[in-house]
Amino acid sequence: MGRLTMIGLGISDERGISIEGLERLKGADAAFAEFFTSILTEGSMERLEALCGRRIEMLDRKCVEDEDRILSSLREHEDVCFLTAGDPLAATTHQEIRLRSLKAGHRVDVIHSASIYTAAAGAAGLQHYKFGRTTTIPFPEGDYLPTSPLEIILENRERGLHTLCLLDIQADRGRYMTVHDACSVLIQMAGKLGTEKIDPTTMVVGIARAGRNDAKVAFASLSALLSEDMGDPPHCLIVPGRLHFMEEEMLDLFRIGRSG
Amino acid sequence: MGRLTMIGLGISDERGISIEGLERLKGADAAFAEFFTSILTEGSMERLEALCGRRIEMLDRKCVEDEDRILSSLREHEDVCFLTAGDPLAATTHQEIRLRSLKAGHRVDVIHSASIYTAAAGAAGLQHYKFGRTTTIPFPEGDYLPTSPLEIILENRERGLHTLCLLDIQADRGRYMTVHDACSVLIQMAGKLGTEKIDPTTMVVGIARAGRNDAKVAFASLSALLSEDMGDPPHCLIVPGRLHFMEEEMLDLFRIGRSG
Secondary structure (H helix, E strand, O other): OOEEEEEEOEOOOHHHOEHHHHHHHHHOOEEEEEOOOOOOOOOHHHHHHHHHOOOOEEEOHHHHHOOOHHHHHHHHOOEEEEEEOEOOOOOHHHHHHHHHHHHOOOEEEEEOOOOHHHHHHHHHOOOHHHEOOOEEEOOOEOOEOOOHHHHHHHHHHHOOOEEEEEEOEEHHHOEEOOHHHHHHHHHHHHHHHOOOOOOOOOEEEEEEOOOOOOOEEEEEEHHHHHOOOOOOOOEEEEEOOOOOHHHHHHHHHOEOOOOO | OOEEEEEEOEOOOHHHOEHHHHHHHHHOOEEEEEOOOOOOOOOHHHHHHHHHOOOOEEEOHHHHHOOOHHHHHHHHOOEEEEEEOEOOOOOHHHHHHHHHHHHOOOEEEEEOOOOHHHHHHHHHOOOHHHEOOOEEEOOOEOOEOOOHHHHHHHHHHHOOOEEEEEEOEEHHHOEEOOHHHHHHHHHHHHHHHOOOOOOOOOEEEEEEOOOOOOOEEEEEEHHHHHOOOOOOOOEEEEEOOOOOHHHHHHHHHOEOOOOO
């Protein structure tokens, strides 16, 4: 039976891999990576190949989900590595790979890494234990605009809790939702739901490129963020609940569009 | 003005540091670390000093919170690194250091890392967006037993959500709460609260040493976990809400005390 090591690359570039992850990667018989669930800085894979001195086969969604490329590699090789951006077990697709590998009798080791789930709260200066359920804001498809993300935000806010909103990534179509898009979608959702609890004046935190040297955090109203250029993806958004004074002090440093 | 780089070491040992973190550490004028909020495998610091070829000054809670050792170092040096276990911004103490440094006019860079906040859910095979608010289970002090952690668990469960329970760490007293302790405390809390929604038959997930090669995940009733040896700390616990079939399939692999 083989051993699968699932290695997280973190949220910035190839230098987000841990020393332990790099050691495993160097010694593996076969190495794969996927970037349809999340992205790293451009050129990271080429530089990682140079860093570890080996080829890494890039897999698209079809190879991972339908063709089971990793499981078939485990039948041929003793030591297989699978690389993902962020934490290697945060996406359901990755848990499926782990489950299938374990059920086939292979050993699965996990080398965790930085993930937007933890990093976003930290970047914004907000306390983890005050977050409610996380939601994802999807691109509207034609007239279809589900309001469930906003309902989760409102449910959390009612209890004083912050909400981390992940923004849709459709890597295969080159589409990465921006803070601008997300603010516009939230305002639309509020209209559709007929609520006044969220409106263009609601203060939110836009975060771009968390964990990179050019990370940007902006604390502003939904409408102010509609005209703020947050730069390259990936972006995410936090809708804060009740703020502790230290959280307020930190957000103040990230406030934009302040008058005077 | 100086630059503070806050570097996470992840959740296993010194090899959890990223390539980027190691590069920064090697080039810094001064380097500090603290391990009162979280721990790594024994000997990690000595091995990290060997790895980066420099001294790292260990700070206790007093040096960090009262004496502001880091801020005074930033007045003397241009390039200061501060190392923590887990993600460098997950603890409130670390956010305070960041806030004070930013307010003093220094630049603060953050090199995120694996954190129990993300890793625990992944290790258990549970989906992140189905977690409600996180809680911490404290050691009972004499007769004092707050029931708020259980209230958070019940609130999450009512909405079908999982709860991550961090377990008390009192590093200065060498006390690390175990899954065994936590199960016992939860049963006591249920008695005090007079609820039957949580009882000794409630199924929970015990996790020990998440992210290490000897990580252990155990899916069992609160009472069964009372007699399960989970080994060395750190431990944490997840009280699941409604399970998706894939989550169930994964937890089945971690089930202990199964009859037949």
